[in-house]
Amino acid sequence: MRLEPRTDTPLALRLLAPIGAVVAALALCALLVAWTGAPVLRAYGLLFEGAVGSRFALTETLTRATPLILTGLAAAVAFRAKLWNIGAEGQLYMGALAAVVVGGGMLDLPGWALVPLVMIAGMAAGGVTLLGPAVLKVRFGVDEVVTTLLLNFVVLLLVSMLLEGALKDPMGMGWPQSAPVAEAAELPKLVARTRLHAGLAIALGLSVLLWLVDTRTIWGYENRAVGANPRAAAFAGMPVNRIMLRTALLSGGLAGLAGAAEICGLKGYLTLDLSPGFGYSGIVVAMLAQLHPIGVVGAALFIAGIFVGADAMSRAMPVPNYIADVLVATSLLCMLVAGLLARYRLRRG
Amino acid sequence: MDFLSIILDILLSAAFWTAVLRIATPYVLGTLGELVCERAGVLNLGIEGIMTLGAMAGWMAVYQGADLWTGVLVAAACGALLGLLHAALTVPLGLSQHVTGIGVTLLGTSLSYFVYRLVLPQASTPPTIVPFQPLDLPGAFAQTPLTYLALALVGVVAYALYRTPVGLAVRMVGEHPAAAEAQGLNVTAIRIGAVMAGSALMGLAGAFLTLSAFNAFFFNMVNGRGWICIALVVFASWRPGKALLGALLFALFDALQLRLQQASGGVLPYQLFLMMPYLLSILALVLVARRASYPRALMIPYRKGER
Numbered sequence: 284m285r286l287e288p289r290t291d292t293p294l295a296l297r298l299l300a301p302i303g304a305v306v307a308a309l310a311l312c313a314l315l316v317a318w319t320g321a322p323v324l325r326a327y328g329l330l331f332e333g334a335v336g337s338r339f340a341l342t343e344t345l346t347r348a349t350p351l352i353l354t355g356l357a358a359a360v361a362f363r364a365k366l367w368n369i370g371a372e373g374q375l376y377m378g379a380l381a382a383v384v385v386g387g388g389m390l391d392l393p394g395w396a397l398v399p400l401v402m403i404a405g406m407a408a409g410g411v412t413l414l415g416p417a418v419l420k421v422r423f424g425v426d427e428v429v430t431t432l433l434l435n436f437v438v439l440l441l442v443s444m445l446l447e448g449a450l451k452d453p454m455g456m457g458w459p460q461s462a463p464v465a466e467a468a469e470l471p472k473l474v475a476r477t478r479l480h481a482g483l484a485i486a487l488g489l490s491v492l493l494w495l496v497d498t499r500t501i502w503g504y505e506n507r508a509v510g511a512n513p514r515a516a517a518f519a520g521m522p523v524n525r526i527m528l529r530t531a532l533l534s535g536g537l538a539g540l541a542g543a544a545e546i547c548g549l550k551g552y553l554t555l556d557l558s559p560g561f562g563y564s565g566i567v568v569a570m571l572a573q574l575h576p577i578g579v580v581g582a583a584l585f586i587a588g589i590f591v592g593a594d595a596m597s598r599a600m601p602v603p604n605y606i607a608d609v610l611v612a613t614s615l616l617c618m619l620v621a622g623l624l625a626r627y628r629l630r631r632g
Numbered sequence: 633m634d635f636l637s638i639i640l641d642i643l644l645s646a647a648f649w650t651a652v653l654r655i656a657t658p659y660v661l662g663t664l665g666e667l668v669c670e671r672a673g674v675l676n677l678g679i680e681g682i683m684t685l686g687a688m689a690g691w692m693a694v695y696q697g698a699d700l701w702t703g704v705l706v707a708a709a710c711g712a713l714l715g716l717l718h719a720a721l722t723v724p725l726g727l728s729q730h731v732t733g734i735g736v737t738l739l740g741t742s743l744s745y746f747v748y749r750l751v752l753p754q755a756s757t758p759p760t761i762v763p764f765q766p767l768d769l770p771g772a773f774a775q776t777p778l779t780y781l782a783l784a785l786v787g788v789v790a791y792a793l794y795r796t797p798v799g800l801a802v803r804m805v806g807e808h809p810a811a812a813e814a815q816g817l818n819v820t821a822i823r824i825g826a827v828m829a830g831s832a833l834m835g836l837a838g839a840f841l842t843l844s845a846f847n848a849f850f851f852n853m854v855n856g857r858g859w860i861c862i863a864l865v866v867f868a869s870w871r872p873g874k875a876l877l878g879a880l881l882f883a884l885f886d887a888l889q890l891r892l893q894q895a896s897g898g899v900l901p902y903q904l905f906l907m908m909p910y911l912l913s914i915l916a917l918v919l920v921a922r923r924a925s926y927p928r929a930l931m932i933p934y935r936k937g938e939r
Contacts, residue, residue: 315746318750419921423918425918425921428677428730428862429859430865430917432859433856435856436855436907437910440906441907444904567735567747570731603749603750605749608741609742610741611742612738612741615734620727
């Protein structure tokens with residue numbers, strides 16, 4: 284038995300890979316659920332119901348998917364160019380930080396001007412955060428995986444420092460949280476009396492835009508070329524380093540936007556538990572989507588559904604809601620194998 | 633002058649050096665583990681999750697009534713098991729070592745939290761065990777047995793890598809797998825074995841946290857230590873002796889920032905001091921990156937007959 288690379292992967296197989304991976308992950312995690320003593324099918328039933336079973340559940344899942352689409356896109360564009368950005372979590376917090384600073388009432392602007400300004404500030408903050416490791420990579424050959432990972436911890440400490448210092452809300456009853464952003468900086472709600480906000484529209488728009496850039500422009504072509512073979516791209520006369528830095532700004536910017544949108548659309552103010560690991564889950568989203576910008580939307584909806592559904596399920600059963608994190612991690616590993624099976628053909632002999 | 637005298641006072645106290653060795657221990661074990669994996673040509677980004685699982689599993693075994701050394705063994709075995717998963721996906725299947733490693737970290741971490749919450753659903757204050765006690769030795773030598781084990785393992789790994797046929801084979805598959813194959817070595821098996829052994833060491837590093845340094849398991853307790861170990865391996869240019877040196881140097885700065893934090897009396901925010909270990913690791917990477925001599929086949933999957 285040996286693996287033989289396919290010259291061309293049919294679309295059906297590319298679509299089947301993530302579905303197969305998810306089914307495999309659900310089956311593997313069923314063993315864990317069974318271990319807790321809970322009835323497996325009923326547990327998964329409750330999870331499904333909690334994710335999409337009602338109007339409320341559905342809007343909650345869509346709300347949860349919003350930052351995941353953005354961090355998923357952040358990972359996808361970076362991984363496309365083989366820039367291993369594992370720092371989306373930190374970039375997200377930097378974006379949120381910029382949002383509460385710019386949107387915190389120091390600018391007296393109407394909403395149509397303030398909201399875009401805050402979003403751009405969030406993107407800039409996230410982009411610059413990734414620019415550091417990217418410069419270290421192209422100038423000194425420092426591995427960006429470790430630097431982006433380590434920066435996540437630095438950023439969280441920075442946020443913690445500012446929330447207890449300069450940015451602390453004087454009306455916050457002593458809690459380490461920032462003052463809320465100005466009303467004009469808030470993103471409008473998409474559906475009345477739910478938490479679903481315009482951040483979702485931004486995220487969806489961006490994934491379509493990125494898909495167009497990826498397939499229809501020289502920019503996208505260059506990004507893919509650098510990812511596929513940086514040496515060949517350099518020989519073809521492409522400015523590889525500049526493309527790398529451009530990709531870093533874009534990837535970090537998308538993660539920063541996720542933070543700014545969470546602040547202006549959902550939370551209103553910054554705390555240290557703004558993100559339950561959206562940056563890391565974004566990597567899983569991107570891999571499930573096989574780095575395809577449109578696929579990211581579907582993958583983000585799935586991951587969001589798992590988290591929202593698991594919360595509902597664990598309220599009704601003695602299954603800890605960490606099952607969602609296990610499911611997400613297992614899906615990633617299964618997806619890697621499924622992706623391999625889609626790219627290769629199994630041959631006898 | 634005042635600042636210098638504070639530093640001098642700190643450096644001259646035995647308690648400070650006790651703390652340095654204690655802080656260094658998980659870094660020594662984790663860095664050795666990562667070093668063994670990378671010497672065989674496999675980057676193991678699963679380290680953070682493997683350490684978390686080692687910390688949880690070792691502690692849980694002791695909490696359920698096993699003795700401390702059994703807990704240590706359980707942690708090492710769990711580490712090796714996750715290492716097997718990482719190796720199975722990256723060596724024979726040749727999947728991306730970056731992404732697989734992140735997946736192993738996510739799995740190790742989430743699995744630890746899941747099991748901990750399942751066994752102890754309503755623990756508001758974390759339950760405790762009786763951890764390893766420091767040996768009855770003078771001054772900075774009053775360390776727990778796991779610290780001495782870590783120091784001994786530096787020698788063992790160095791000897792094994794440079795003085796035994798197994799070590800030569802491990803280094804060879806990390807430098808030039810095709811040549812190793814030509815010598816009749818089984819590249820796949822050696823790489824899998826090295827990753828499992830290295831991951832067992834990472835499990836030990838985690839167990840030190842819950843069985844020696846503290847007496848309970850907390851969420852987020854590994855707190856980036858695994859990632860710092862990966863930076864330390866580069867800093868040590870893949871040599872066990874230098875890894876020990878790097879871990880001690882790092883622990884020295886970490887212990888120093890803790891003392892300065894106390895001595896500064898809250899003039900500077902404590903977060904600034906806590907950032908130092910992470911920034912220091914990045915700085916160390918920048919300093920050595922230019923002349924780093926990576927194992928030649930690091931992160932390159934080997935498939936027989938493919939070039």
